[in-house]
Amino acid sequence: MSSVAVSPLAPKTYPEMPAIDGVRIATAKAGIKYKGRVDLMAMVFDEGTAVAGVLTTSKCPSAPVDLCREHLAGGRARILVVNAGNANAFTGKKGRHTTAVAARAAAEAAGCSEGEVFLSSTGVIGEPLDPSHFERHLSDMVAGAAGDRWTEAAHAIMTTDTFPKLVTRTVTLGDAEVTINAIAKGAGMIAPDMATMLSYLATDAPIAAPVLQALLSRYTASTFNAITVDSDTSTSDTLLAFATGKASARGAPTIETIDDPRLAAFETAFEACLLDLALMLARDGEGATKLIRVEVIGAVSGASAKRIAMSIANSPLVKTAVTGEDANWGRVVMAVGKAGEPADRDRLAIWFGDILVASEGERAESYSEAATSAYMKNDEIVIRADIGLGEGRFTVWTCNLTKEYVAINGDYRS
Amino acid sequence: MSSVAVSPLAPKTYPEMPAIDGVRIATAKAGIKYKGRVDLMAMVFDEGTAVAGVLTTSKCPSAPVDLCREHLAGGRARILVVNAGNANAFTGKKGRHTTAVAARAAAEAAGCSEGEVFLSSTGVIGEPLDPSHFERHLSDMVAGAAGDRWTEAAHAIMTTDTFPKLVTRTVTLGDAEVTINAIAKGAGMIAPDMATMLSYLATDAPIAAPVLQALLSRYTASTFNAITVDSDTSTSDTLLAFATGKASARGAPTIETIDDPRLAAFETAFEACLLDLALMLARDGEGATKLIRVEVIGAVSGASAKRIAMSIANSPLVKTAVTGEDANWGRVVMAVGKAGEPADRDRLAIWFGDILVASEGERAESYSEAATSAYMKNDEIVIRADIGLGEGRFTVWTCNLTKEYVAINGDYRS
Numbered sequence: 100m101s102s103v104a105v106s107p108l109a110p111k112t113y114p115e116m117p118a119i120d121g122v123r124i125a126t127a128k129a130g131i132k133y134k135g136r137v138d139l140m141a142m143v144f145d146e147g148t149a150v151a152g153v154l155t156t157s158k159c160p161s162a163p164v165d166l167c168r169e170h171l172a173g174g175r176a177r178i179l180v181v182n183a184g185n186a187n188a189f190t191g192k193k194g195r196h197t198t199a200v201a202a203r204a205a206a207e208a209a210g211c212s213e214g215e216v217f218l219s220s221t222g223v224i225g226e227p228l229d230p231s232h233f234e235r236h237l238s239d240m241v242a243g244a245a246g247d248r249w250t251e252a253a254h255a256i257m258t259t260d261t262f263p264k265l266v267t268r269t270v271t272l273g274d275a276e277v278t279i280n281a282i283a284k285g286a287g288m289i290a291p292d293m294a295t296m297l298s299y300l301a302t303d304a305p306i307a308a309p310v311l312q313a314l315l316s317r318y319t320a321s322t323f324n325a326i327t328v329d330s331d332t333s334t335s336d337t338l339l340a341f342a343t344g345k346a347s348a349r350g351a352p353t354i355e356t357i358d359d360p361r362l363a364a365f366e367t368a369f370e371a372c373l374l375d376l377a378l379m380l381a382r383d384g385e386g387a388t389k390l391i392r393v394e395v396i397g398a399v400s401g402a403s404a405k406r407i408a409m410s411i412a413n414s415p416l417v418k419t420a421v422t423g424e425d426a427n428w429g430r431v432v433m434a435v436g437k438a439g440e441p442a443d444r445d446r447l448a449i450w451f452g453d454i455l456v457a458s459e460g461e462r463a464e465s466y467s468e469a470a471t472s473a474y475m476k477n478d479e480i481v482i483r484a485d486i487g488l489g490e491g492r493f494t495v496w497t498c499n500l501t502k503e504y505v506a507i508n509g510d511y512r513s
Numbered sequence: 514m515s516s517v518a519v520s521p522l523a524p525k526t527y528p529e530m531p532a533i534d535g536v537r538i539a540t541a542k543a544g545i546k547y548k549g550r551v552d553l554m555a556m557v558f559d560e561g562t563a564v565a566g567v568l569t570t571s572k573c574p575s576a577p578v579d580l581c582r583e584h585l586a587g588g589r590a591r592i593l594v595v596n597a598g599n600a601n602a603f604t605g606k607k608g609r610h611t612t613a614v615a616a617r618a619a620a621e622a623a624g625c626s627e628g629e630v631f632l633s634s635t636g637v638i639g640e641p642l643d644p645s646h647f648e649r650h651l652s653d654m655v656a657g658a659a660g661d662r663w664t665e666a667a668h669a670i671m672t673t674d675t676f677p678k679l680v681t682r683t684v685t686l687g688d689a690e691v692t693i694n695a696i697a698k699g700a701g702m703i704a705p706d707m708a709t710m711l712s713y714l715a716t717d718a719p720i721a722a723p724v725l726q727a728l729l730s731r732y733t734a735s736t737f738n739a740i741t742v743d744s745d746t747s748t749s750d751t752l753l754a755f756a757t758g759k760a761s762a763r764g765a766p767t768i769e770t771i772d773d774p775r776l777a778a779f780e781t782a783f784e785a786c787l788l789d790l791a792l793m794l795a796r797d798g799e800g801a802t803k804l805i806r807v808e809v810i811g812a813v814s815g816a817s818a819k820r821i822a823m824s825i826a827n828s829p830l831v832k833t834a835v836t837g838e839d840a841n842w843g844r845v846v847m848a849v850g851k852a853g854e855p856a857d858r859d860r861l862a863i864w865f866g867d868i869l870v871a872s873e874g875e876r877a878e879s880y881s882e883a884a885t886s887a888y889m890k891n892d893e894i895v896i897r898a899d900i901g902l903g904e905g906r907f908t909v910w911t912c913n914l915t916k917e918y919v920a921i922n923g924d925y926r927s
Contacts, residue, residue: 155850156853157847157850157851158849158850158851158852158853158854158855158856158857158858159846159847159849159850159856159858159861160850160858186843188843188846189843189846189858189861189871189874189875189876190874190875190876191859191873191874191875192874192875193875194874194875223843224843224844224846224847225842225843225846225871225875225876226876227875227876334846334847334850415829415914415918415922416922419918419919419922419923420922420923422919422923423922423923425923428639429600429602429603429637429638429639430638432573432602432603432638432639432748433571433573433638433748435572435573436569436571436572436573436574436748437571437572438572439570439572440572441572442572442573443572444572444573444574444603445605447573447603457603457639459605460603460604460605460606460608461603461604461605461606461607461608461639461641462603462604462639462640462641500829500919501919501923502916502919502920504829504833504919505833505836505914505915505916505918505919506916508829508830508833508834508837509833509834509836509837509839509915
């Protein structure tokens, strides 16, 4: 992994991450797979922390995903433990044994019930994960946890990521300032649903678990589930949101319903955090050198627009054309055509950026190869397709397909 | 295109193609896009030739596909004209004008009605195709056509193909020998349906058009529609079958129904021809160095098995793992999981070749990294997944994903 340089699409600066009241973090070098780097992260929450989550739809989920699904029903969290290097997926009974041992060790360390423990594992699939890592480290980690370690946390959960993914927003809830911090990891095996692969958001705002869940469900559709790197969906995708409620002490109102008008600013910031992280995942797509925004408008419905947009965004031919800096709109036509959704060749219009390249079933009269070629040199490419049949629209983000993607994924385990 | 060497998976020898009674072929260097190579092919059929076809399901088909769809209704063919270098797709009114002019020129040259003309175009999408190429060449081509030019025909229709695709079979129908010849082209933008991109089969057997159509429909499902290179579906995919009926003169019976028991040997040979060509397409997948057979068994239905098999075969992570000669069965689990079909992690079993690598939700006890690594060095890799839930099974073929795929498709037009 370490042979890969930082993505050319990485952010130029990283945010200073403030502490979140009620959240303490610790990391450790457990040597699970990687040597000499942090690969284990614990996030400890004060009593009264609400939790919500969205998990992979894979029919073959990892053992930790099964555990999270079970514990989410309780709506309460005291500790999150994440390891990198081994996904504990397709590990059968051994995998369930490992999550059981890890949950017990985490609960003991945090002084909580096992139902308040959340686990994630990311890395190679199918290798047994030795549970002793958790027994050996968690007690010391919890004892030494501190609030100002969000950047370390983002580093600890990386696998093939070339840069850590962090975002923070501070907004007003009632008369109090509240903060949202979030981190994510993921660079490949990224497609709806979920696209994360792993992402954790924490806030000191007093948001009831059902509201937190409603916010997640509402905004993953247009953020994490609107990005795709390679159309592959992980067995481990996990997005968890934690609300400690500590801002109550500073006068923040407790939000019990999603319709509460006091939620507006928080809701906007919440969505922005998810979108920022999702775009960072696309920017860190394995081997990516271009971020691609695919906007489909004029489809017969929003769902139809999404399927067409995903067909374009997942097309290897579209993605390699962008790599070649070639405005090959013929491949966009092909991808619209193969989506299986209502489309009429003679009504279709396609833009690269602001340049109309095709309309009414043929190349636009104004088309200029020179202008589109110049546009294609940008780091961020917008492909817009107007299907011309209705009002349905959807936007997805992806990245280009390069030789480096093949190199990274053809030499992962060996 | 010419910079790409012949695929390492190309056949070691090519068949001698016999003439088919009632079929004459001509090729020309029309200079449509390529300079100094044949790029135009005409296949002329004697009166009484039946035709059947399967065409792309793309919602944005090319102009020649529209024409073929219209003319197939008549069931009669006298001339097929195919050009390489320009797909005449997404060319709007200009495209329809070109097919109209080409059909008129072909009908005049062959002395037939326009409804007996079939056209295909392959190459770049969205560029107007100058109809004068057809007006200039077809009359001379038809005049000079001859029966022994199948190999030239296979060359004339190539685009990014690294080798010509030809197959021939001779079988007994009644007491007479009949011959099937078939050619195809295609290396990328290959996925169901259709996977061809272009394929033409001709026989001297007297097969009525509805029977020919029934045979095509029956056997494309397990051949052309069971291969995938990159999940992309062309706007131009066309498979046409022509039966001149000339073997009647040698005593072959005319086949009027698909149930005719005399059809058995012919039917077997027909399917074999389609499968051979389909596998050649997978072997010539852009940049391919490995042929991959994905067998899914134990799914809840055949349709479910096909969706799971396609999910595995189209997974960039599975395909790059094969490139890395890594038996990364974790990615196979991932691909089974994301297919959205019924699957149970704890019943799943996976083999690479004859080597059981995973069963009952975890790595097989007998698993040997050395043995699987040795197996992965083969040119042909079999991935078998037993879903463990039912009797549904389906086999698909694909190829690996390499840096060369990206190079070929990132530098196609420029």
